Amino acid sequence: MRFPRPTLHLLGFTGPKAEAEEIKQRLAAFLREDLKLELSHDKTPITHARTRAARFLGYEINVRHNSSKATRGRRAVNGGIGLRVPLDVVKAKCVPYLARGKPERQAALINSDDHTIVATFGAIYRGIVQYYLLAGDVHRLHRLHWVMSTSMLKTLAGKHRSTVSKMAAKHKAKIETPHGLRTCFEARIERDGRKPLS
Template identity: 65%
Template structure:
């Protein structure tokens, strides 16, 4: 279907097929499931893997007019990540959510995200994060490839 364009200009949008394709690896029978290949990894590695994949897709589509559609991807990936952590720790999903959730300060205000830290002697701790990126259109977004 054709869509109206603003002033007749081409506009970036998030295709539904892209959302389905990006959600597919984290779904089993249409519902979010844990990833067995990450069961042997540390919580830091699990959160950093999910966070990097999510951040890559979101940062690409931030200039899109309908970036809010990626909320479906966020929900699927978040549930899959928490289920993977729960399966690894042999615990419940809510317990993992409470254990790893935190609030960070961003230029657009405080954001809830999930993070794991690895403490190191004499150096800054390593931090892996999932979430914390607002799904609002940013017209002049500079892509940041750092975690």
Template identity: 65%
Template sequence: RGRRTVNGKIQLRVPKDVIKAKCAPFLRRGKPAHLPQLMSCTPFDIISTYGAQYRGVVQYYLPAGDVYRLDRLKGVMLTSMLKTLAARHRSGVTAMANKYKTVIRTPSGPRRCFEAKVEREGRKPLIARFGGIPLTRQRKAVINDLP
């Protein structure tokens, strides 16, 4: 049970330990919780911090055959982000979800994500996003980790 058949092929997979380790900073007593160190940040900074961390892990494991397992990480990080925003605004999680939720168009179709915009005079607005990445395997994904 739970073992792959021996076929001589090497496959990239997402280890369960990685998912647990990446979820751990956002959990308290096994449940998603807010991050007190981000309470003094702006909503733009909070969403961009969560989005960058999530995007980094997902993009690294996109060539994996079981990238869908990162859905657990997405749920934990999303709930933690919304709780952090709610604590900062002294509001509820549902209110924050409704406020920052949006739909973006991607090559794989429309995706729900959460974004915050910072309007600027005479320039394009700054946009911070969390989510919007399909958790489907990309066989030809290129990992660009060089500076």
């Protein structure tokens, strides 16, 4: 037997809360009577976007308000929809790399080569950042960057029985990007007659 997949929708509405409640009841009736589906009332909250953010697909969505920011003499930010990175998401993403509140090495990677360790941490962090690039406050992921970088360096230090500062000096590199020169961590594998793997 096949069950329908749950779908996610976000509806925006301008008006009084009573009218929003009525729309929600009519929508629930349509789903129940015409489509034979049930609307989950626990997962279908009505949120005032100016005072509280709605959660959708891992983002916080709210109506922006900033009386001090003016563009061309107008408060262009006010009333616009904003996406934010939830703080609890940042905390949850940091948890696998922490022990007793401090960044810790990853025992599962300690026997891997340097390139694999650096590439694994880089791929995970890049995936998280790319998902949240639509947010206006992607800088909130700076804490995750620090935690993951420190955990990576501790993993490398544990592998080589060295120190975090020595591993940072060994793997720190400056690379050219479309946005200018950037500092990062890199582990290169030299290959005969071919471009190094980094």
